[in-house]
Amino acid sequence: MTHQPHPDPVGMTVSCAIITVSDTRTEETDKSGQLLRQLLVDAGHSVGAYTIIKDEPEQIRALLENLGTRPDIDALIFNGGTGIAPRDTTYDAIEGALSKVLPGFGELFRFLSYQEIGTRAIASRAIAGVYQHKLVFSIPGSSNAVKLAVQKLILPELAHLVSQIRG
Template sequence: MLKDHKRLAKRSVKCAVITVSDTRTKETDKSGKLMIEFLENGGHKVLQYSIIPDEKTVIQETVKGVTASNEVEAVLINGGTGISNRDVTIEALQPLFAKQIPGFGELFRMLSYQLDIGSASMLSRAIAGVINNRVVFSTPGSSGAVELAMERLILPELGHAVREVTKDLN
């Protein structure tokens, strides 16, 4: 049955990439560029790319705008997922989710623990969910975290996740 799901998954997904950072610019945003590179190398299209400050209202308005687009099917966000006072991406996204995808964060932390940063992975608040029938993934802003999430979780399931969210809309 899983093979059928994979077989029916979208091969190319139209995406938006958002970097949440108070300090990065398009020239210094390694993680946003890495997300874009992974998506394009995976056959997906990046229709929008932006860098926004770690401000709850700005994050919410940006995500609402992107998910209102009929073109964008998935949104990938990096940054603002830590536990410092300035990290508010999770607080911005959670009220917008129609559905959460808790397995993403759980698996991300497990893989981070096993393959990357050990016990520091418990401080990660990576999250995913559905907003306005769009799949939204939110990862930490480090390039190591982005690489891990893209390679091991997001790219293998992106087309499948989009298909599952949209298959019964018509």
């Protein structure tokens, strides 16, 4: 068991927005978005918004700005568009908007991913940070990557990070 330097808020429910970034997925085929929802709900958190958007930087930024103003949302979790293919623009759209970046999130994600998929992990541009007093995560869109990021990194720190942002 890892030592916890600060106690986590007990029983804190975090309201999350799930944003699937994909040019091809629908609600019926969005297995990663469905998995993300299930993992959050099973851990006692809520989903205050869910949407699928195209991998277009302007749409991603507009949605980030819109959700950033919603008082009922504590955290935004984007899945998809984090690779290096020409259509993978999620990282580019989000990174510059963050007021604070949590470099450890991407570093740990790539480390854990490396243990599962080897050197292909270097192509991941997973990132986390703060935007408009909201916690933001951007993770790859594969179900395996979602499961890894949520179970190993996001859920263990979600309540703590949101409480830190709130002050």
